[in-house]
Amino acid sequence: MGAVGSPRGGLTPRATASRLLRTTAALLPHRSDYASLGRTWRGDLLAGVTVGIVALPLALAFGVSSGVGAEAGLVTAIVAGFVAAVFGGSHVQVSGPTGAMVVVLAPIVASHGVGAVALLSVLAGAIVVLLGASRLGRAVAYIPWPVVEGFTLGIGVIIFLQQVPAAVSSHVPAGLNTAVAAAEAVGSAPWPRAAASIGVVALVAAVTLLVPKIHRALPASLIAIIAAALAVGLLGLDVERIGELPMSLPAPSLPALGLSDLPALGGPALAIAALAAIESLLSARVASGLNGPDGRTTGPYNPDRELVGQGLASVAAGLFGGMPATGAIARTAVNVRSGGRSRLAAVVHALVLLGVVYLAAPLVAEIPLAALAGVLMVTAARMVSVRTARRILGSTRQDALAFVLTAVITVSFDLIVAIQIGLVAAALLTLRQFAKLGGVRREPIPGPAHEGDEHIAVFRLDGLMFFGAAERIVEEMTSQSSAGVDVVILRLSQLRYLDATGTQALVEAVRTLEARGITVLLKGVQEQHLELVRRVGVIAELRHHRHLFDSLADAVEHARSHVQRAHARPL
Known part of the structure; x- marks a missing residue:
């Protein structure tokens, strides 16, 4: 018995014709229409x-x-x-x-x-x-x-x-x-x-x-x-x-x-x-x-x-x-x-x-x-x-x-x-409500404080990052990255939805921060978002391709090492 699919994963002509016949038959009268008569x-x-x-x-x-x-x-x-x-x-x-x-x-x-x-x-x-x-x-x-x-x-x-x-x-x-x-x-x-x-x-x-x-x-x-x-x-x-x-x-x-x-x-x-x-x-x-x-x-x-x-x-x-x-x-x-x-x-x-x-x-x-x-x-x-x-x-x-x-x-x-x-x-009114479900919030660094932590900013992006909310989120994030911040950690694990506009907004945010001399680290990019993030160019805008982390602890440790190097006193 032959396979239904073609070698490349598509349907064979016979399978396509069979599907078309079934679809057409579903749109026409049938004896079952009067089964309860x-x-x-x-x-x-x-x-x-x-x-x-x-x-x-x-x-x-x-x-x-x-x-x-x-x-x-x-x-x-x-x-x-x-x-x-x-x-x-x-x-x-x-x-x-x-x-x-x-x-x-x-x-x-x-x-x-x-x-x-x-x-x-x-x-x-x-x-x-x-x-x-x-x-x-x-x-x-x-x-x-x-x-x-x-x-x-x-x-x-x-x-x-x-x-x-x-x-x-x-x-x-x-x-x-x-x-x-x-x-x-x-x-x-x-x-x-x-x-x-x-x-x-x-x-x-x-x-x-x-x-x-x-x-x-x-x-x-x-x-x-x-x-x-x-x-x-x-x-x-x-x-x-x-x-x-x-x-x-x-x-x-x-x-x-x-x-x-x-x-x-x-x-x-x-x-x-x-x-x-x-x-x-x-x-x-x-x-x-x-x-x-x-x-x-x-x-x-x-x-x-x-x-x-x-x-x-x-x-x-x-x-x-x-x-x-x-x-x-x-x-x-x-x-x-x-x-x-x-x-x-x-x-x-x-x-x-x-x-x-x-x-x-x-x-x-x-x-x-x-x-x-x-x-x-x-x-x-x-x-x-x-x-x-x-x-x-x-x-x-x-x-x-x-x-x-x-x-x-x-x-x-x-x-x-x-x-x-x-x-x-x-x-439009629904999009406006959905846009409110997306937001950004600056969080304290978890655990005991370390010297230089004031130069690290952790931002958590929540909810929906789509065309209706992306611009507002980016403005809030970049405006809160005040003078004295050397490293920004973006927590993306709580994003439930990310579209092309939201991803492009991330590109612009990373580009703006890196242009200020701020190192950007990404933490928790979800599997369903990773390919989109790569294709649109978020990772390409990072200072180093290794600035992707699965855990917040690793990202914070890496950020502290950046801060220590940036503020080390010359001998």
């Missing part, structure tokens, strides 16, 4: 129907709010929900149009038109597939909790403000900042028609909040929309409706692609892909820790396969004229808490929505737009957790700042920019 199918069917009912008003509302129309929202929930259920990395994730994606799409629709959305969905989906194939799924673990919550808070505020024009039956110019558009909508509201719309919103909000108190299993959003539609019809209120919907799915087709479109759509496609990847992975991570009715969690998920599945879902949605999709935290949570345990639940959810298209399109067309606005306003309010905000604001100063900064930038500018700035702010 014999035990869970009843709960999956019930959960799928429940989620489908909950998803209907949200899909319609997100489609309208993004500017692409209720039809696109419904098509996305059906097509993307089915594809992501089959190809995704989570057994319980439910995908479709989401509030965060609406926030990104609305300004894109305003600047590029509705026709660009299907093409953007395909482009962004392809990017997400590549991210998953590149094994970047676990990168979401590096997003700090305060940044995620600040992002969620900002999305909730934007979704609420986006519904204000529909809530007051007002039309505002496209492309305005969400807060500005909401203020203009209120200022130009057509009364008394606006009062009727506000009444519909209030009714929907009241029903949505009261129904769960009667029974948590009731589909509150759907009941609220039915109540609003009946009230509008019985009272003859003059409010806008969804309008005509197709009674079948459109035929799939490739979006029109011109080479001249790519430069303008490249940035939006990257932004949508980043958001789709982040939101889907966060949703899958949350879902893996949720408890179902039986008190058991849903178990792990494959983040790389999840990206591949979500990317394919957006591509498929775009081919059917839909919008980009992501994993939906709220619908996924409903699925798990309703007893969903396998992919069948998400598939059934898509089939329920498909049945609505073929069987109930005329009824859905009569739903008031203000009712959908009310559903989204309640959804947005629930996204804002006062308890979570208090916990973050009461934690550390840097986490509170990252949370507030991310939320404010999300509302004021752009979601992706908010995540980027939030990550940068969190990273």
Whole structure:
């Protein structure tokens, strides 16, 4: 039997091909995805129907709010929900149009038109597939909790403000900042028609909040929309409706692609892909820790396969004229808490929505737009957790700042920019805290004092010697090497981390001290740091290559011999 590795330690072509096949297979559907179906199918069917009912008003509302129309929202929930259920990395994730994606799409629709959305969905989906194939799924673990919550808070505020024009039956110019558009909508509201719309919103909000108190299993959003539609019809209120919907799915087709479109759509496609990847992975991570009715969690998920599945879902949605999709935290949570345990639940959810298209399109067309606005306003309010905000604001100063900064930038500018700035702010604040873990302290020479010990300085470097702390440590060390010091002993055994910048700082410190005529001795260079210290040049800057010691006693003895020679009286 031949060796797997090549003579030089690499993999043979056959071993490389075998590894590639295993990696690819892990990203594709497998029979094991449905291993538990014999035990869970009843709960999956019930959960799928429940989620489908909950998803209907949200899909319609997100489609309208993004500017692409209720039809696109419904098509996305059906097509993307089915594809992501089959190809995704989570057994319980439910995908479709989401509030965060609406926030990104609305300004894109305003600047590029509705026709660009299907093409953007395909482009962004392809990017997400590549991210998953590149094994970047676990990168979401590096997003700090305060940044995620600040992002969620900002999305909730934007979704609420986006519904204000529909809530007051007002039309505002496209492309305005969400807060500005909401203020203009209120200022130009057509009364008394606006009062009727506000009444519909209030009714929907009241029903949505009261129904769960009667029974948590009731589909509150759907009941609220039915109540609003009946009230509008019985009272003859003059409010806008969804309008005509197709009674079948459109035929799939490739979006029109011109080479001249790519430069303008490249940035939006990257932004949508980043958001789709982040939101889907966060949703899958949350879902893996949720408890179902039986008190058991849903178990792990494959983040790389999840990206591949979500990317394919957006591509498929775009081919059917839909919008980009992501994993939906709220619908996924409903699925798990309703007893969903396998992919069948998400598939059934898509089939329920498909049945609505073929069987109930005329009824859905009569739903008031203000009712959908009310559903989204309640959804947005629930996204804002006062308890979570208090916990973050009461934690550390840097986490509170990252949370507030991310939320404010999300509302004021752009979601992706908010995540980027939030990550940068969190990273800088964390580096600042890490930098405090690195320090230098002058220590007394252990043991009985000897004549001339005042000419020896012992410095102990602690913690982290990296780019965020190196300059400060060197300044402290060189400033404490006062006049009269002939030998400096640097104790490095307590350094837990040393990077190239920290090592270069040591080079500069040794060079500065040696230039003053001070002999530098290094004590306790750890094995994992020794090669870096050699390569960067710390040892080369020493007066003698033997000025490396393993024990402090040997270093002190050598330092005393230097001092004795330097201060010996001539005969």
